[in-house]
Amino acid sequence: MDERPAGGDGKRADGDEPVWIPLPRGLLRLRRLLLVVWLGLLTLAAGLLPGLLIGPVWSAFALLPLALMVWGWVLLERNWRSWRYAERADDLLISRGVLWREETVVPYGRMQLVEVTSGPVERRFGLATVQLHTAAAATDATIPGLDPAEAERLRDRLTELGEARSAGL
Amino acid sequence: MGDEAVGNEAVADEKDGRAVRGERPVIERRLHPVTPFRRAWAPLAVLAGWAVHDPDRAQRQLTRLTTTTLLTGAAVLLCAAALYGFLSWWFTRFAVTDTELRIRTGLVFRRTAHIRLERIQAIDVTRPLLARIAGVAKLRLDVIGTDEKDELAFLGEEEARALRAELLARAAGFAPESAHEVGEAPARELVRVPARMIVVSLLLSGATWGSLLAAAVVPPLLWSVTHNPWTVLGTAVPLLGGAVTSSAGRFVASYDWTVSESPDGLRIDRGLLDRSHETVPPGRVQTVRFVEPLLWRRRDWVRVELDVAGSSDSVLLPVAPREVAESVVARVLPGTAVPPQTSLARPPRRARWCLPVWWRGHGIAVTGTVFATRHGLLCRRLALVPHAKVQSVRLTQGPWERARGVADVHVDTGANRTVTARLRDAEEAARLLRAQAERSRTGRRTARPDRWMT
Numbered sequence: 001m002d003e004r005p006a007g008g009d010g011k012r013a014d015g016d017e018p019v020w021i022p023l024p025r026g027l028l029r030l031r032r033l034l035l036v037v038w039l040g041l042l043t044l045a046a047g048l049l050p051g052l053l054i055g056p057v058w059s060a061f062a063l064l065p066l067a068l069m070v071w072g073w074v075l076l077e078r079n080w081r082s083w084r085y086a087e088r089a090d091d092l093l094i095s096r097g098v099l100w101r102e103e104t105v106v107p108y109g110r111m112q113l114v115e116v117t118s119g120p121v122e123r124r125f126g127l128a129t130v131q132l133h134t135a136a137a138a139t140d141a142t143i144p145g146l147d148p149a150e151a152e153r154l155r156d157r158l159t160e161l162g163e164a165r166s167a168g169l
Numbered sequence: 170m171g172d173e174a175v176g177n178e179a180v181a182d183e184k185d186g187r188a189v190r191g192e193r194p195v196i197e198r199r200l201h202p203v204t205p206f207r208r209a210w211a212p213l214a215v216l217a218g219w220a221v222h223d224p225d226r227a228q229r230q231l232t233r234l235t236t237t238t239l240l241t242g243a244a245v246l247l248c249a250a251a252l253y254g255f256l257s258w259w260f261t262r263f264a265v266t267d268t269e270l271r272i273r274t275g276l277v278f279r280r281t282a283h284i285r286l287e288r289i290q291a292i293d294v295t296r297p298l299l300a301r302i303a304g305v306a307k308l309r310l311d312v313i314g315t316d317e318k319d320e321l322a323f324l325g326e327e328e329a330r331a332l333r334a335e336l337l338a339r340a341a342g343f344a345p346e347s348a349h350e351v352g353e354a355p356a357r358e359l360v361r362v363p364a365r366m367i368v369v370s371l372l373l374s375g376a377t378w379g380s381l382l383a384a385a386v387v388p389p390l391l392w393s394v395t396h397n398p399w400t401v402l403g404t405a406v407p408l409l410g411g412a413v414t415s416s417a418g419r420f421v422a423s424y425d426w427t428v429s430e431s432p433d434g435l436r437i438d439r440g441l442l443d444r445s446h447e448t449v450p451p452g453r454v455q456t457v458r459f460v461e462p463l464l465w466r467r468r469d470w471v472r473v474e475l476d477v478a479g480s481s482d483s484v485l486l487p488v489a490p491r492e493v494a495e496s497v498v499a500r501v502l503p504g505t506a507v508p509p510q511t512s513l514a515r516p517p518r519r520a521r522w523c524l525p526v527w528w529r530g531h532g533i534a535v536t537g538t539v540f541a542t543r544h545g546l547l548c549r550r551l552a553l554v555p556h557a558k559v560q561s562v563r564l565t566q567g568p569w570e571r572a573r574g575v576a577d578v579h580v581d582t583g584a585n586r587t588v589t590a591r592l593r594d595a596e597e598a599a600r601l602l603r604a605q606a607e608r609s610r611t612g613r614r615t616a617r618p619d620r621w622m623t
Contacts, residue, residue: 090607090610091606091610099567099568100565100566100567100568101564101565101566101571101576102563102564102565102566103563103564103565103602104561104562104563104564105561105562105563105602105603105605105606106560106561107561107606107609107610109610110559110560110561110609134560134561134581134583135313135478135560135583136560136561136581136582136583136585136587137585138561138579138581138585138587139560139561139563139581140563141561165610
């Protein structure tokens with residue numbers, strides 16, 4: 001499952017064909033945990049409250065969030081699989097989405113700022129998010145759930161490339 | 170040891186050089202002395218706002234007051250307003266240094282705005298009617314990364330013009346010593362929009378008739394239903410105001426619209442009562458849009474809009490024949506030919522399942538210098554983005570679009586506007602995505618530097 005290409009140098013494509021890098025499995029684990037926690041609480045509430053207040057038959061309401069949980073479990077995996085990124089010689093590619101697919105290309109020269117963030121939950125799972133900002137606010141270039149070391153490598157590399165190819169507005 | 174000595178010498182040299190060159194100390198200036206009168210309105214406006222907001226209580230309070238208290242109150246208020254106006258004028262200073270324009274404001278909370286000169290996207294000098302009578306003008310700056318325009322209000326008319334010339338000269342990269350002597354760059358008139366054309370274009374636009382019709386129909390209708398004068402007044406006044414601004418107001422604002430060209434960039438002068446003089450330096454334009462309302466099509470007239478980072482929706486030409494507009498755009502984006510209507514490729518026929526009827530309005534053309542897309546069936550809008558201004562390229566595809574094998578390509582620009590080529594064939598869209606990223610990367614090489622005179 002944890003299919004990561006070996007070595008950091010092999011990641012850069014020489015030709016036009018991008019070498020896609022998938023996200024580590026940690027992100028999926030994190031999202032599934034959050035799903036189970038929240039929907040688990042909802043299931044309990046939906047089962048207990050009507051069951052105690054009205055009658056035991058009404059506990060069947062709990063099936064609804066339970067079904068949602070199973071569905072979400074599958075969806076999260078599909079969504080996680082769809083996320084991938086590639087560093088080409090001159091631009092960064094980010095591709096994501098299952099039903100609503102989106103692919104973003106950001107030339108390195110256009111980057112204004114690279115941000116690495118990691119919230120408390122993310123940190124617990126050893127994850128970090130890299131976000132790229134260009135002069136256009138519509139640019140939506142975020143890579144979530146990266147290994148902190150990989151996030152730092154990416155940040156340094158993007159900054160270095162951005163400086164070398166800086167173009168401004 | 171030797172190195173150190175050389176280093177010291179160099180430093181000393183630099184100091185001497187500065188002294189010899191006589192670097193001007195930064196002179197802080199104040200705004201025009203008329204300014205306090207404009208600021209004096211603020212407390213009165215607050216009071217008026219309170220009275221309008223709560224008319225009943227305002228009236229009760231007023232009746233309770235005697236004439237003397239009323240007079241003393243007015244006097245105190247006037248004094249306070251005058252003092253406030255004077256103090257805020259006293260504490261507002263600005264200075265032009267080699268690299269930035271510094272504006273210091275604030276009585277209690279000090280605020281200093283440092284505006285980097287090479288980041289200036291556009292400079293406007295506006296003269297509202299009252300300011301014209303007083304002989305003063307407002308200077309407004311568009312800077313990247315700010316939502317509002319920074320403004321210096323008010324300056325003497327001559328001073329505003331001189332300051333604009335100096336700022337532009339410095340931003341263009343003239344040496345600081347000569348910047349304030351360069352003066353106003355000579356301008357060459359490109360287009361002057363005749364008043365008749367503006368009137369006809371307004372008569373042929375739906376917004377004018379719509380607002381007039383609403384103002385004529387809605388209040389009588391309301392009167393027949395409610396017979397409450399306040400409700401009718403409450404709706405009639407804004408509707409009438411809307412009607413006036415969208416007809417007469419637009420005429421007054423675009424009267425004597427002149428576009429001229431100068432080494433400092435494009436000049437747009439306009440207005441009958443409030444005169445406004447905008448300057449857009451070269452290479453600042455992020456997108457150009459041609460808007461073609463349905464009723465203008467027979468005459469082949471278009472409106473041209475510009476997007477500049479730091480401000481949105483500025484109009485280059487309110488109305489002009491297509492050839493004239495295209496020739497002006499060729500000056501704004503040098504080396505650009507506006508792709509003709511026929512060269513725009515429509516989406517494939519199967520796209521009609523994603524967007525019935527309107528799919529016909531969409532189109533795209535890519536030339537050597539611009540990415541052009543069109544949308545709209547009745548009111549056609551053609552947007553042009555120079556490849557050098559593209560910040561990022563995105564491809565999106567929803568489930569319904571995937572079933573039909575089509576996708577959208579978005580091109581993001583620095584003016585926070587996204588130009589979208591909708592409903593392209595999926596294969597074509599993927600190719601377009603890669604090719605556009607490549608073009609946007611290489612397109613920058615031929616672009617002019619930020620300091621356009623260097």
